[in-house]
Amino acid sequence: EDKVVQSPLSLVVHEGDTVTLNCSYEVTNFRSLLWYKQEKKAPTFLFMLTSSGIEKKSGRLSSILDKKELSSILNITATQTGDSAIYLCAALDDKIIFGKGTRLHILP
Amino acid sequence: DTAVSQTPKYLVTQMGNDKSIKCEQNLGHDTMYWYKQDSKKFLKIMFSYNNKELIINETVPNRFSPKSPDKAHLNLHINSLELGDSAVYFCASSQVSLGADYGYTFGSGTRLTVV
Numbered sequence: 001e002d003k004v005v006q007s008p009l010s011l012v013v014h015e016g017d018t019v020t021l022n023c024s025y026e027v028t029n030f031r032s033l034l035w036y037k038q039e040k041k042a043p044t045f046l047f048m049l050t051s052s053g054i055e056k057k058s059g060r061l062s063s064i065l066d067k068k069e070l071s072s073i074l075n076i077t078a079t080q081t082g083d084s085a086i087y088l089c090a091a092l093d094d095k096i097i098f099g100k101g102t103r104l105h106i107l108p
Numbered sequence: 109d110t111a112v113s114q115t116p117k118y119l120v121t122q123m124g125n126d127k128s129i130k131c132e133q134n135l136g137h138d139t140m141y142w143y144k145q146d147s148k149k150f151l152k153i154m155f156s157y158n159n160k161e162l163i164i165n166e167t168v169p170n171r172f173s174p175k176s177p178d179k180a181h182l183n184l185h186i187n188s189l190e191l192g193d194s195a196v197y198f199c200a201s202s203q204v205s206l207g208a209d210y211g212y213t214f215g216s217g218t219r220l221t222v223v
Contacts, residue, residue, distance in 0.1 A: 034212065042198060042214035043151075088151065096141070096212065098151040 002027040004091050006099035013079060014107045021074040021102045023089030033065050033072045036088040038101070043088055046074070081106045111135050114199050114215035121189055122223055129184045129218045131199030137213070139163075140182035142174060143198040145217070151198065157182050186220075194222045 007022045025033065032050045036043035047056045049065035049072060056063050060083075063074045076083055086101040112133045121127050133140060142154040155174040156163050162174065171187045186193060199215040 042216045044214075045212065090151075096153060100150050 002091070002093070002097050004089055004097050004099035006087075006089050006102050008102060009100065010103040010105070012105045012107060015079060015081060017079050017106075018075065018077045019079060019104065021076075021087050021089075021104070022071065023073070023099055024069075024071040025089075025091040025097070026070060027091045027093045027097060029093040030067075030070075030091060032092045034090040034092060034096070035063055035072070035074050036090065038086045038088055039084075046087075076104075079106045081108050111213050112199055112201055112215040114197075114218050116218060117216065118219050118221075120221045120223065123189055123191060125189050126185070126187045127189060127220075128186070129197055129199075129220070131182050131184070131215055133180055133199075133201040133213070135201055135203070135213060137201035137203045138179055139202050140176065140179070141200045141202075141212070142182065142184050143200065144168075145196040145198060147195075155182075155184075189220075189222045191222050194220055196220070 004025045011019060013019055032048050034048050035046040037046055047063045052065050052067035060077045065072045074087060084104060084106045086103050088101045089099045091097050115130045119127060139158045141156045143151045144154055145151050153166055154168050155165055157176045159179050160176045173185045174182055176182045196217045196219050198217045200212045202212045
């Protein structure tokens, strides 16, 4: 059965800390891995990773895919309270399979 | 200039009623989806349409029926609503053929409450 597992399920840190969110996947015909940030409304697209070992960056966020380990990490440096959200990882084959998310809370 | 728009945003209805949720995208994407998000925020795909053709139909009750009049629209009809149908329903779109780094674009969701 295709599945995506994220860890930790929840994380509380102080502003300025760096966090690493983990995602592992088992899908039959893997094409890409996606990261989303979900606050109160719809998930907002962050990254799409298709190639192993190539880091993608957007401001303080970065992500990388390891196809050998069937995993990906999302790093957030110098966290801010506005980073508090649920971060969703999803694997894409002929459909999209979401993990349950990591609930990140940044304390001021 | 909303990319993926869903209506209504909120829907409160009684058990047994029939309701529809509409979705439209102006991104020119060729694939549209419906997801159900449960109380634990877990997103589960329900249906996917590519160029008006159903390509994914996960195990959902027959009371749920998607309808795609054209590739920019994917509506969700729900018959004989039950309490367990209460959830947030998200519409999304993507351009599958290009494989571009756009990921999926989600609508803002429709919060359905069945009473």
